[in-house]
Amino acid sequence: MLLDIIKNRVSPVIFDKKELTEEQITTLLEAARWAPSCYNEQPWRFFVIKGDKDIRQKVMNTLFGTNPIMVANAPLLLVTVAKRKLDMTGEVNAYSWHDVGLAMGQLGLQATSMGLVLHQMGGFDHARVKDILKLDENLDVISVTAIGYKGQEADIHESLLAKAAKPRSRRALDEIVTYL
Numbered sequence: 001m002l003l004d005i006i007k008n009r010v011s012p013v014i015f016d017k018k019e020l021t022e023e024q025i026t027t028l029l030e031a032a033r034w035a036p037s038c039y040n041e042q043p044w045r046f047f048v049i050k051g052d053k054d055i056r057q058k059v060m061n062t063l064f065g066t067n068p069i070m071v072a073n074a075p076l077l078l079v080t081v082a083k084r085k086l087d088m089t090g091e092v093n094a095y096s097w098h099d100v101g102l103a104m105g106q107l108g109l110q111a112t113s114m115g116l117v118l119h120q121m122g123g124f125d126h127a128r129v130k131d132i133l134k135l136d137e138n139l140d141v142i143s144v145t146a147i148g149y150k151g152q153e154a155d156i157h158e159s160l161l162a163k164a165a166k167p168r169s170r171r172a173l174d175e176i177v178t179y180l
């Protein structure tokens, strides 16, 4: 059942250094690409940071708190970007971030189904990443996501042990749903 994959997806605090294949990466991006979007504008843009060590280090340097330690081993960083204005009218697209989130949701489930893991991060300096990637005004940086294989529990950095031990939880349905 798809719900099993949804519940099994987890944001790990340790990655393995194992590389992803080109085919795996393409499959993940395909899952994202087929997401629905407002007016089918497909406002998502993806920057795959894998081979360019200089860019990778620059982006790593923008991460806040324990994020750089957490994703240090991850073989791939994906920067998600949203096109701010609609191609159709030039107006601001009120759903651009929503739609990028949908695409990332699909990518996350595809990754889980392939035995891969990802950790999305909003904790980074957005302006610096925008600068590093030389993005114009019409493009918003949304997240930096580490993707790869889950690492060994024994290798978890001490600053992340408490986070790793915390049980995953969600609000109960009756807290978030209103039936009318």
Ligand SMILES: Cc1cc2nc3c(=O)[nH]c(=O)nc-3n(C[C@H](O)[C@H](O)[C@H](O)COP(=O)(O)O)c2cc1C
Pocket (backbone or CB within 6 Å): 009, 010, 011, 012, 067, 070, 119, 120, 121, 122, 123, 124, 143, 168
């Ligand atoms: C947009 C977004 C930003 C996030 N930013 C961070 C972050 O900066 N650092 C971090 O450790 N986790 C980050 N997370 C991961 C969440 O904390 C995590 O998804 C949540 O605790 C639920 O855990 P789960 O993904 O294992 O179910 C982010 C998740 C999303 C979707």
